[in-house]
Each structure stands twice: as structure tokens, then as C-alpha cells.
Amino acid sequence: MKLPQRLLVLVALLLTLSSCSEALSENRGPEAPDFALPDLNGTVHHLSDYRGEKVYLFFWASWCSICLSGLNELEELAESDNDFTILTIISPGTYAERNANEFNAWFSGIDHHGDFIVLLDDGGDVFGQFKMEAYPSSAWISSAGRITKQRTGHISNDEILELMNSIR
Structure with a gap:
């Protein structure tokens, strides 16, 4: 040659x-820590239940103005046809968040469509396991259960979709 x-x-x-x-x-990436958290209706969700699917985790707080300003955008994303699951997580009674009953009453009183799952991380253990430091924070989980990316701050739907589409 x-x-x-x-x-x-x-x-x-x-x-x-x-x-x-x-x-x-x-x-x-590192394996995502499994968790068992109830949603607002009391149904327990394990992250391992979503193995084989991509998952977008969104950690937020009711007192966080950046979080609240992005909820409508998150609802739009949840309503669209995606190949991933959106799970949102709050930590009642921790990090200045309302307790679970107060949060549930507050959440049912705000204007939202409720098209995304809100999980209650009482005590903030999952927030800590994912090594999150501030609100809002996000984690992208591959279908193999690996954390492919984590980020703090508001993230547009276009950025979320771009990252979700880049993983398997």
C-alpha cells in the first residue's frame, strides 16, 4: 500500500x-442509586422499575423561583411524545421545603396540568445520593441505569431533549 x-x-x-x-x-457513567419514593398519591416508584428506559430526573423545591418558572416548560415536555420518563423529586421538610402535607396542598392549588410525576424524598436522602448541591438540578439516566450527565440550574427543553437523544 x-x-x-x-x-x-x-x-x-x-x-x-x-x-x-x-x-x-x-x-x-456511575450507576444511578436506586430509590423507593412515593408520589403525591402514595404510589411508590423505584428507579429500578424504569430499567431499560431513559429517565430525566429533576430535583426542585417549591420555594425556588427558578424551579417554579420552569414548571410550565417541564409540563410541555411531559406532554410531548418522548422516549424517556420524567421524574421530579422534592424533599419535604428538608432544605427549607414544606412538609409533605403542606407541599401536597400547595401543589394541588397551583396552576399546572400535573402531567409529570412528583416524588417525595423525605429527608433528602436521594438528593444526597445523587450528590446534588442546589435547586434546580437534573440528572440524565441511560436505559442501562447509568448517570450520563448531571447539571445544576434551569435547562431548556431543547437542551434536555438534545441530551436525552444522545444517550441510549
Whole structure:
């Protein structure tokens, strides 16, 4: 083989290997800690129940103005046809959040469609297990149950979708 042909084959091989490693790295993040949290109706959700599905976790608080300003956007995302599940988590009685009964009364009184699941992380254990530090915070979980990305702050639906579409 001539040198330019060898170089071309080497470049093609490197590009193939790098794209394979990117696909593999999607599932190489840390395993997401499993949890068992009740929703506002008392139904318990385990993260492991969603194994095989991609999950977007959104940690928020009722006193967080940034969180509240993004709820309508989150509802729009929940109402659209997506290939992932949205789970939102609040920590009643912790981090200045209302207790569970007060939160439920408050949440039922605000203007929302209720198209996303709100889980109650009493004591904030799951918030801590995911090493979250502020509200709002997000975690993207692959269908293999791996944390592929975590981020603090408001995230637009376009950014959420872009990240969800990049993982398996």
C-alpha cells in the first residue's frame, strides 16, 4: 500500500474507534442509586422499575423561583411524545421545603396540568445520593441505569431533549 492509502486507512480506523468509544461511554457513567419514593398519591416508584428506559430526573423545591418558572416548560415536555420518563423529586421538610402535607396542598392549588410525576424524598436522602448541591438540578439516566450527565440550574427543553437523544 502506498503511504497516502495507509494514512487514509489509519484515519478511517481511528474515526471508527472514536465513534465506538463515544457510544460506549454513554453507559460508562456511575450507576444511578436506586430509590423507593412515593408520589403525591402514595404510589411508590423505584428507579429500578424504569430499567431499560431513559429517565430525566429533576430535583426542585417549591420555594425556588427558578424551579417554579420552569414548571410550565417541564409540563410541555411531559406532554410531548418522548422516549424517556420524567421524574421530579422534592424533599419535604428538608432544605427549607414544606412538609409533605403542606407541599401536597400547595401543589394541588397551583396552576399546572400535573402531567409529570412528583416524588417525595423525605429527608433528602436521594438528593444526597445523587450528590446534588442546589435547586434546580437534573440528572440524565441511560436505559442501562447509568448517570450520563448531571447539571445544576434551569435547562431548556431543547437542551434536555438534545441530551436525552444522545444517550441510549
